[in-house]
Amino acid sequence: MVSVGYTLMSEQAGPKQLVDHAMRAEAAGFDLLVISDHFYPWLDSQGHAPYAWSVLGAVAHATMRTELMSFVTCPIRRYHPAVVAQKASTVGVLSDGRFTLGLGAGENLNEHVVGGWPHVEQRHEMFAEALQIIRPLLNGETLTFSGNHFDVPDAYVWDRPDRPVPIAIAASGPQSASLAAEYGHGLVATEPDPHLIQMYDDAGGAGRPRYGQLAICYGPDEAECRKIVHDQFRWFGLGWKVNADLPGPESFASATQFVREEDVAAGISCGPDVDKHVQAFKKFVDAGFTHVALVQVGAESQPMFLDWAQEQLLPRLREL
Numbered sequence: 001m002v003s004v005g006y007t008l009m010s011e012q013a014g015p016k017q018l019v020d021h022a023m024r025a026e027a028a029g030f031d032l033l034v035i036s037d038h039f040y041p042w043l044d045s046q047g048h049a050p051y052a053w054s055v056l057g058a059v060a061h062a063t064m065r066t067e068l069m070s071f072v073t074c075p076i077r078r079y080h081p082a083v084v085a086q087k088a089s090t091v092g093v094l095s096d097g098r099f100t101l102g103l104g105a106g107e108n109l110n111e112h113v114v115g116g117w118p119h120v121e122q123r124h125e126m127f128a129e130a131l132q133i134i135r136p137l138l139n140g141e142t143l144t145f146s147g148n149h150f151d152v153p154d155a156y157v158w159d160r161p162d163r164p165v166p167i168a169i170a171a172s173g174p175q176s177a178s179l180a181a182e183y184g185h186g187l188v189a190t191e192p193d194p195h196l197i198q199m200y201d202d203a204g205g206a207g208r209p210r211y212g213q214l215a216i217c218y219g220p221d222e223a224e225c226r227k228i229v230h231d232q233f234r235w236f237g238l239g240w241k242v243n244a245d246l247p248g249p250e251s252f253a254s255a256t257q258f259v260r261e262e263d264v265a266a267g268i269s270c271g272p273d274v275d276k277h278v279q280a281f282k283k284f285v286d287a288g289f290t291h292v293a294l295v296q297v298g299a300e301s302q303p304m305f306l307d308w309a310q311e312q313l314l315p316r317l318r319e320l
Helices: 015-028 052-062 081-094 108-114 120-138 174-183 194-205 222-238 249-255 261-267 274-287 299-318
Strands: 003-008 032-035 067-070 099-103 143-146 151-155 167-170 186-188 210-218 269-271 291-296
Touching (some): 003 015, 015 052, 015 299, 052 081, 081 099, 081 151, 120 143, 120 174, 174 186, 210 222, 210 299, 222 249, 269 274, 291 299
Antiparallel strands (some): 143 151
């Protein structure tokens, strides 16, 4: 059975709201809670960007059953990899072993706040070094590391859960899929691409978890849902090569100024029709994903969405 997740979308809700949403989602029956790790929202209209790791600590304390995951954290600029290992282990302890560390190579939007954004080849080099630092520290090793981008003279993480925090790595092509298979315990992707799953399996990832994410907008009025999606999520169709390099919300607003409402609605299911949302989810199931986290677009609709999901959507998704 596919694990059904709920996304704590930190770009569209404040920290107290996110903790409330997490408790409601657990009560509704979701299996997994994932949180985005941003310094900026994608667009000003989203309006939020709290510190994800503080929220994770509060959510770990406020929930009892659901798995938790960062979706995803970049360990190459805003955070030093050794500090990422420390805070991931701390959340692992607070959650009694329910936490998975999702990692990716990041976006300029969030990382440039502490300095210049490296070019893509350098980012990949930095990310590979970061994984060489994080994984041993999560496993309880004392680490000394000297690389082209990071130095760790001597590090040891003192507080760790009984089971080392697992790592899931975001991938979009052969290089990142191989990296995910080599260093991770799972794969993260936002597109239901069976070819990516095959690349990951071929690189040695067969049998491991595959985490996907699906944006939808449930509501009683499909036209209103389409407007919300266009206002807050029209950046989604730009693709990660663009999303990784734009520096701020104003850049995303400019890059999406000609995106039409119907363009966004073509890629994100909108409205009250449960069948439409189930079919969108099924694409990930058919592609081979084992965990799929839903994003309900629109901050104000979260309680309504969670009630509807408990009553109508989750029973249908369990059938898959």
